[in-house]
Amino acid sequence: MNREDIAFFKSRQGYRRIFEGIREKYRSLGRIGGVIKLTDLTDEEKEILSNHFKRDYSKNKSANIDVSAFEKSLKQTRFENYSLIEILEEYFGEKLTTKKEDIDAYNKEKQDFFEQLQLAGTGRRCAQWLDSIKQEKAVGMKAINQRYDRDKNALKKDILLVCDAIDNLPVYKGEKVRLPVFASRITLNPHGFDLNTDCGNLLKWALCTIMGLDDVRSSEEVAELYYRAGILLDEISNYVTLSGLIAYRGSKTDEVFEAAYYSNEVLQVPLLHLSKIDSVKSPLGKVYVVENPGVFTTLLDTSAFLPLVCTYGQPKLSSLVLLDLLYREGTEIYYSGDFDPEGLSIADRLYKRYKECFHFWRYTVDDYKKAQSNEILSDRRLNILKSIEAFSLREIVEEMSRVKKAGYQELIIDELISDLSSISCFKKV
Incomplete structure (x- = not known):
């Protein structure tokens, strides 16, 4: 589609909501068709609809637009050589996809993400935890999924740090180590595993998972969980x-x-x-x-x-x-x-x-x-x-x-x- 033709649509604000509605309908149906409804029509939208459907929309406050009829109306214009899908893809600068295609692509990308992490844990103590995440059985899975959607790169970084932590828990050496000291060893930051931070919660959930526990919430339950791992939280006032x-x-x-x-x-x-x-x-x-x-x-x-x-x-x-x-x-x-x-x-x-x-x-x-x-x-x-x-x-x-x-x-x-x-x-x- 040449620049002048796409510029025509982009220069006319009245097409914006029409095209957005058609795109969403396509995502839902998986094809061009159906009916979209626009309310609170602007003067420019009324003019565009009047031109396409050869009827007066000047007094309409809303309109039900037959998508197939709108596509046919394009055949009576200089854009007759373009399909409506081509126009929409050029207009939005992206391939038109259905909701099912988007979900499938999202799930495939997410599966690949966790499979790569799972491979990185092969033969390590953290493998059990990574396998549980891959199978959606790990403690804290809802929050892990939310973090994936929010920032998967930051999630990957934290998961790798927690993997190092699990591989090197003090209990394996018969030691008791304070949390800030342990965090410094793994993350080079004494606050790296502070409780109620993203990475700290991830470590807590990992410990729950490998110890076969549900999520622990009370301060005493958390302290006992960490103690079993050889990590001391509050050893003075306790x-x-x-x-x-x-x-x-x-x-x-x-x-x-x-x-x-x-x-x-x-x-x-x-x-x-x-x-x-x-x-x-x-x-x-x-x-x-x-x-x-x-x-x-x-x-x-x-x-x-x-x-x-x-x-x-x-x-x-x-x-x-x-x-x-x-x-x-x-x-x-x-x-x-x-x-x-x-x-x-x-x-x-x-x-x-x-x-x-x-x-x-x-x-x-x-x-x-x-x-x-x-x-x-x-x-x-x-x-x-x-x-x-x-x-x-x-x-x-x-x-x-x-x-x-x-x-x-x-x-x-x-x-x-x-x-x-x-x-x-x-x-x-």
Whole structure:
């Protein structure tokens, strides 16, 4: 199509909406045809339509345009040697395609993109993650697809960085490394894997995928995920409070734990210190875990060298790491918490984690009745009870759903003390 002819259409603004409508109709139908509708016609559009269809459009506010008839009208002009498709392609400067063709081309390009990345991961630790992305099964797949549409080059760069991270996770060397240090090693930037950045989210989803987890969202779940990979997030403010336990580094007793034990002192251990511990033992082969600090200190007043742990509500990563170490030694874990939906949820979570070594401590309906307060539980909180799975908690769940009142550990403190009164605590390990 010569320059003068295409310039004719481009110089007349009235053709713009007509051609755009025909192009969209072609994309939908896959051929020239159908009807398009224009509203709020301009004077120039009215003039063009009048000339093409040989009727007066000057008073029309809108028009239904038969595309095939419009194409035929071109045969009565100097453009008779051009098809409407040729005119549209020259006008828009691109090949006219259908929606199906565009989708097929998009899918083929996207498939090639991820196949190339998959090939780059052959024989590497990151191969599992890349295979999951290729199969659209990776955690965070929706966001990965959105990033592909937004900026596939930036996505490719981040995926390759995360692949290097997966190949070199500290856990493979038995190390614990802080996130900024690990990020510096891989990306040369301490903020390269910061949480809630594009690349940081990609690393989190990759870790979830290779560890067989769904997406983790709470700060504690994220901290535990990274810890399993050998990456430390917050190892100072994340601490656990305990007493009566002995820790070891290799075959040697940890001096901090040892000093606290023989001094009969409470010990607050940050994750930083726990990450250097190889094993933890209870002299009694048992450990008593409570939810509330007031209960923890009251119990300590009654018995020296008591193997006791306080979670301060929902267990932090430091509490779980400590209990994991005790569990590894076959320690019997006794847990007592509040009688509310959140408290039962904690008990249920710990039960599922330490099943054969876990014991519900004072979790009967009678205990619940003694611990009962006047606090009415909302329907929103009661809804949490639906997720409780432990059979041992079933009667309490039913009773709490009926009564709709919370109960607290502090109200059964005498019973807890009585349970511990027969326990002999020895200094010798």
